[in-house]
Amino acid sequence: MTVRPPLLEGRRVSKSFGGLAALTDVDLTVHTGDVVGIVGPNGSGKTTLFDCVTGMEEIDEGRVFFKGCDITHRRPSQVARMGLSRTFQGIRVYRKLTVMDNMLLSRQWGDRGWLSVLRPSHPRVTERANGLLDFVTLLPQRAELAGSLSWGQQRLLEIGMALMSDPDLLLLDEATSGVNPTLVDAISDRIVTLNQAHGKTIVLIEHNIDLVADLCDRVVVFDHGEKLAEGGVGAVFEDPVVIEAYFGGRGLDA
Amino acid sequence: MRTCTEATRGQWIAGARRVGLAVLLAGLVLLPLVAERGGREGMINNSTLFSLTQMLMLVTLASNWNFISGLTGYIDFGHVAFFGLGAYSTGILMSKAGWPFFPTLAVGAVSAAVAAVLIGRATMHLKGPYFSIAMLGSFAALREMARVTTPLTGGGPGLTLPPYLNRPLFYYLALGQAVLVVALYRWLKGTEFGLMMLGIREDEPGAEMRGVNTTFVKTAAFGLAAMSSGIVGGMWAYQNTFIDPDIVFLDSRTIEIAIASVLGGLGTIAGPVIGAGLLYWLRDVVWANFLEWHLIVEGLLLIAMVLLLPNGIMGLLGDRSGLDVRQAWARWFRR
Numbered sequence: 001m002t003v004r005p006p007l008l009e010g011r012r013v014s015k016s017f018g019g020l021a022a023l024t025d026v027d028l029t030v031h032t033g034d035v036v037g038i039v040g041p042n043g044s045g046k047t048t049l050f051d052c053v054t055g056m057e058e059i060d061e062g063r064v065f066f067k068g069c070d071i072t073h074r075r076p077s078q079v080a081r082m083g084l085s086r087t088f089q090g091i092r093v094y095r096k097l098t099v100m101d102n103m104l105l106s107r108q109w110g111d112r113g114w115l116s117v118l119r120p121s122h123p124r125v126t127e128r129a130n131g132l133l134d135f136v137t138l139l140p141q142r143a144e145l146a147g148s149l150s151w152g153q154q155r156l157l158e159i160g161m162a163l164m165s166d167p168d169l170l171l172l173d174e175a176t177s178g179v180n181p182t183l184v185d186a187i188s189d190r191i192v193t194l195n196q197a198h199g200k201t202i203v204l205i206e207h208n209i210d211l212v213a214d215l216c217d218r219v220v221v222f223d224h225g226e227k228l229a230e231g232g233v234g235a236v237f238e239d240p241v242v243i244e245a246y247f248g249g250r251g252l253d254a
Numbered sequence: 255m256r257t258c259t260e261a262t263r264g265q266w267i268a269g270a271r272r273v274g275l276a277v278l279l280a281g282l283v284l285l286p287l288v289a290e291r292g293g294r295e296g297m298i299n300n301s302t303l304f305s306l307t308q309m310l311m312l313v314t315l316a317s318n319w320n321f322i323s324g325l326t327g328y329i330d331f332g333h334v335a336f337f338g339l340g341a342y343s344t345g346i347l348m349s350k351a352g353w354p355f356f357p358t359l360a361v362g363a364v365s366a367a368v369a370a371v372l373i374g375r376a377t378m379h380l381k382g383p384y385f386s387i388a389m390l391g392s393f394a395a396l397r398e399m400a401r402v403t404t405p406l407t408g409g410g411p412g413l414t415l416p417p418y419l420n421r422p423l424f425y426y427l428a429l430g431q432a433v434l435v436v437a438l439y440r441w442l443k444g445t446e447f448g449l450m451m452l453g454i455r456e457d458e459p460g461a462e463m464r465g466v467n468t469t470f471v472k473t474a475a476f477g478l479a480a481m482s483s484g485i486v487g488g489m490w491a492y493q494n495t496f497i498d499p500d501i502v503f504l505d506s507r508t509i510e511i512a513i514a515s516v517l518g519g520l521g522t523i524a525g526p527v528i529g530a531g532l533l534y535w536l537r538d539v540v541w542a543n544f545l546e547w548h549l550i551v552e553g554l555l556l557i558a559m560v561l562l563l564p565n566g567i568m569g570l571l572g573d574r575s576g577l578d579v580r581q582a583w584a585r586w587f588r589r
Contacts, residue, residue: 054463080465092460094453096577104446105453109465117446165465 005068007032007169007201008053008084013062015045015052015225022048023225025062030169035195036203037212037233040222041246046205047089048225050171054086055079066169081110085167087158089174089205095147099138099157102146103129106161129164136160137186152179159190170194172204176211184211191215209237221246282429286422303421307493309534310428311486314435315507316514316526318479318486321439323512324521324577325448326472327455328378329586331508332389335373335396336366336480338502340487345413345497346406355418359488366484367477374476378469382586397503412498415491424493431489432527435482440523451475455521455577506549513556519568521577528567 010028014021023045030036038046051057053064055076063072071079094102104121107128121129133139136156141149146157155175162170172191176184188211194200206212212219212233219236221229223245229236236242289303290296319333340362347353347361377388400407407413442448450471453461462468491497510533511526518529536555537548563570564578 056459056463075467075469076459076463077465077467080463086463088460092457092463094456094460096456097449097452101449101452105449105461105466106464109467114470117450118442119445121446121449161464 004032005065006030007034007067008203009065010049010053011063011065013049013052013064014060015048015057016060021225023052023059026225026227028220028227030201030203032168032201033195033199034201034203034218035191035216037216037219038203038205038222039207039209039212039219039246040228044222045225046222047173049222050086050173050205053079053171054084077109080165081108083165083168084171085162085165085169086171087155087162087173087175089177091151091154091158093146093149093154093157093161095145097146098143099133099146099149100126100129100142102157102161103133103164106164108165129160132160132163135163136190152183155179156183156187159187163194167200169201169203172202172206174205174207176206176208184208188215213237279433286425289422291422300421303425304493305534305538307421307425307428309530310425310432311490312510312514312530312534313432313527314428314486315483316511316518316530317432317435317439317523318483319511320515320520320522320526321442321479322476324515324525325443325451325455326475327577327582327586328472328476329386329582330389331386331512332373332391332393333479333483333511334503334507335389335393336370336483337487337490337507338393338396338400339366339369340484341491341497341502342400342407342487343484344488344491345408345415348415348492349408349413350406355488355492359485362484362488363481364484366487367481370477370480371473374473375469378472378476382588386586393503393508397499400499400503408498410498412496412501415495415497417495418492424489427489428486431482431485436523436527443523447471447474506552509552509556513552513559515566516556516559516579517566519566519573519576520579520582522566522568522573522575524573525566525568525576532567 006029008028008030010026013023013026013028015023026045026049028049038049040046048057052059055071055074055078059072063070065071066079066082066084069082071082094105097105104125107121107125130139130142133142136159138149138153138156138160141153146154149157155178159172159175175191176187179187191202191204192215195202204212204215216233218231219233220227221236221242228245229239229242285298285306286303288297290299315333315337319330322333323329340359343362343365344355344358347358348355373389373392377385377392380388401410403409450461450466453466454468454471458468487502491502494501514529514533515526516529517532518525518527533552559566560579564580565576566579568576
């Protein structure tokens with residue numbers, strides 16, 4: 001039996017902005033099929049880690065591997081085409097384009113060569129977009145401008161867009177923040193389905209601790225750009241160091 | 255028994271539009287036949303045909319500019335540089351090397367496209383006004399280059415091309431190119447490539463992170479538009495029979511193509527066509543007697559458009575696919 005490399009591996013990743021160290025020597029390992037939660041106070045480097053992994057930010061030191069390939073210096077579109085999708089904390093949808101166009105524009109690119117883009121979207125792509133819009137409950141809004149959707153619906157649209165390319169790894173950046181409780185349930189439900197029925201590997205940045213406890217096999221806690229703790233949900237949230245940093249010493253039940 | 259047709263209102267409008275377009279095109283094709291020629295009087299005179307040719311060239315230039323600035327959102331203040339490369343390719347090859355006209359168009363097209371890819375690779379990672387100013391700089395640099403490379407370009411005094419006063423030929427060339435270019439852009443806008451361009455306009459980093467190779471898309475679009483403007487430059491030079499740095503790299507030409515696009519509707523396909531037509535009509539009919547005022551009036555017109563009709567005439571006609579020029583501008587400065 002061969003040992004398969006982890007799906008995603010960050011080795012001693014460091015990134016600073018000016019004099020501010022956003023990430024210091026962060027190691028991260030994600031295996032196929034995992035659901036990993038990343039928690040930590042605001043400004044602790046969670047989103048920066050996503051940016052560094054996806055190539056949006058050039059990292060200062062360390063290396064990132066995806067499917068065993070070194071992707072440290074690849075451009076974001078190359079990383080995306082390898083099967084890594086993400087959503088964004090601040091929501092990035094194409095506001096002035098229709099929901100449907102947002103989906104079509106997020107398809108798996110580069111699979112049939114450059115000339116293939118010189119025609120309208122293939123019916124298979126449109127069909128996939130319809131299916132995924134149904135999955136994220138936005139099919140009725142397919143002809144509306146993405147900017148006209150509510151905040152929560154835009155979050156769902158982002159998840160739909162991230163799934164268009166049929167990624168192997170999905171990075172969700174605060175997918176439930178600012179979303180009403182009904183939609184939070186819908187989103188959490190979709191995450192479970194994606195992992196269990198579709199075998200997607202998911203890393204999620206999340207402030208909702210209950211949700212993390214429900215969904216994740218493993219939790220990574222960040223503070224000041226460093227990995228503070230990592231492990232199973234129960235163990236991590238009872239770790240005094242974590243309680244001190246994240247909950248201000250009051251603990252979960254305070 | 256059939257009691258009513260299946261035709262909906264939308265189909266009628268589309269049908270009417272198609273018929274109108276066909277009539278307009280047929281009229282444009284037949285026009286030179288009724289023009290004066292060789293002393294024979296016609297329904298339109300030679301200067302009208304010349305003016306229409308200039309207008310058709312503006313349609314093409316404005317469409318090219320709009321393809322870049324309206325669809326990808328990169329506001330380009332140096333696009334006339336590529337027109338200039340085409341004009342000088344034709345000018346130099348015809349007057350210095352004795353080439354026939356048509357091969358020089360191909361050289362102009364290729365040199366404009368190559369220059370656009372090189373300049374684009376250097377400038378298109380710049381955001382917002384930095385890109386606009388870098389392009390303005392490229393334009394000014396090419397003008398100065400034309401001024402100082404005297405052995406090649408004739409420098410400040412310019413170059414004289416072999417005169418060829420076949421007005422209908424230039425008219426048909428300009429008409430053919432305008433029709434082809436507009437049809438090409440209309441088709442491209444409906445493809446995935448066009449969608450990628452719109453994605454770049456709406457959120458370039460987002461598009462990149464969703465697998466769109468934004469550098470490739472931008473550069474390809476830039477090269478295509480520049481190639482077309484290079485061809486216009488070559489035709490313009492031969493028709494004008496004389497070129498010098500100032501009349502080729504004319505500041506107001508940049509402004510003119512931008513006004514035509516904004517007037518018609520930035521980011522729409524028909525917009526630059528309508529805008530260029532209207533601009534020429536206004537110039538010939540309304541301002542013919544106020545020549546020294548026309549730049550002022552054009553400036554005022556642009557201000558009025560931005561304030562009152564930010565989506566241009568196409569916006570007024572209900573086309574929502576374009577870009578609000580105020581929003582485009584505001585976003586451009588935030589990038």
